[in-house]
Amino acid sequence: MPPVPSCRALRAAAVALSALLIASRALAQGASTTDPRATLKPGWKDAGEAAWNLRLVSTAWKPDGMNDATNLGNFSFMNSDLAFSGKHVFQGNFNGFQIWDASDLRNLKLTTLYSCPGGQGDVSVWGNLLFMSVEELRGRVDCASGGVKDTVSAERFRGVRIFDITDIEHPKVITQVQTCRGSHTHTLVEDPADKGIVYIYVQGTSIVRSPNELAACSGAAPDKDPNTALFRIEIIRVPLANPAEARIVNAPRIFADSAGVIAGLWKGGTHGAGTQESSPTDQCHDITAYPVLGLAAGACSGNGIILDITDPVNPRRLAEVVDPNFAYWHSANFSNDGSKVLFTDEWGGGMAPRCRASDKLTWGANAIFTLADRRMTLAGYYKLPAAQTRTENCVAHNGAIIPVPGRDIMAQGWYQGGVSVFDFTDPAHAQEIAYFDRGPLSADTLHLGGSWSAYWHNGYIWSSEIGRGLDILELTPSDQLSANEITAARLVQHDVNNPQTQMRNTWPAHPVVARAYLDQLVRYGGLLPARSREIGAAMDAAEAATGPARTAAYEKLAKALAGDIKTASDPVRVKALAAVVGELAK
16 A cells, blocks of 8 residues: 655645646747847947847946956856845855946946955945855865865855945955855844844854864765755854854754654656656755845745744744745745745756746746745746857846835846746736846857846846846836836835845835836726826826815815725725825825
């Protein structure tokens, strides 16, 4: 008699079936070969460009010291992720990091170039502190070049470096926290009970180092060593008043099953005929924390997981999913309201051409799930719709939410597929609304390059270009996105912005926010056209009025909109519009 499948296995099978049904219904076709991005001229600084509803504001080209002009795709000099603080943009690199002064967006100034090899070089900032991930075996405690010759060495560093950037031009190493697998990426999580503490969730994905180099490190399977460094993350506690005392305080087993088996999630392998071969879940690549919600989304090799981080030292898994279309769960983003979570699949590891016309649109894509009652339900996929060549590494990579009220919109880097902006408000029908792309670095040879990450920050999209530098892009009004919607998004300002630490976007009571909602009601037919025109005229009159007359006009409109909620085909947006108008009346 065959064994009875577990509840987890049944859930996984249900998710797999749902994924395959959605894929077969909606995404049977391949990427477009007639899209302008499919045939761009190759080159480095002279590559062909294609843009739609996006404008390139400026490019800060890679400086000497972070570039290998003889090999544009040199892995040791790749630009990686971005962080923002005040007027400065912090750009990681496998050879260290760069700090740009962005006071003038059309002419960025290199403030600091800090050489400190070790890859991956992802950075984040908090006050006067900068954190940097180091994973490769060549990383040295002294930040010197040349690597480490010995297999076991006290000179090697793999983990998280912490810098004092009070003097922005002269960063100083405060301390370095060693970890068993190094730090591929990391996530900052503030302690909700103590603003003097910040935690770093460390995601290590490399080989486990020898215990002779760092005590208690073991790469053995769980059945051989229950204290293995696999199947866990590390959590570093950083006291902001004395960051030199930063240390690992927990290594939670977030993949354990209900019986306590630490290897409790996906074991690795295929999901059946015509599916991807997914990696076993013994690590997380990225964990995106959304502290306001007390949640985090972990993209963890063979699974997507949701964590409760209300106690940041002791994260607790709430839900998990598998997907037969995913090879490697790479990164995650929540919608602003937390009702959706989007995971990316880095099929090919970011080093392969996975956006060719022959590649499935559900492989190397984003999977979009609804999130409710601690359960994720697959709703749809999104993949770059333009075919790329065999010399362009291309797959879903890092992105972030664009704060347009009333819509779920994301900017995302696709390596040499460029930057894509898409709307996933309706997760079953996500669609592209803007893009920017360059031709391949070479027509004959695949060199690693393209957009590592594309993030909206204070009115612009910033793209870390692996082989070229740093791009700043600006959305332009279109039938996909109105001027009011773009202006409303620009009202959301954050002084600090870190990858993998998601902040809630809120909008002030401003007439342009109300008009953004009205534009959406017109675009999607949420109200009858005549009624939409009446509301627009009433808003014009209210904005033209002053003093008590202005207040009275907004009060009258708010009352009328309350009645529209009952009859509108899109009552949710009408309610949001009414709320803004009501605030304007105050």
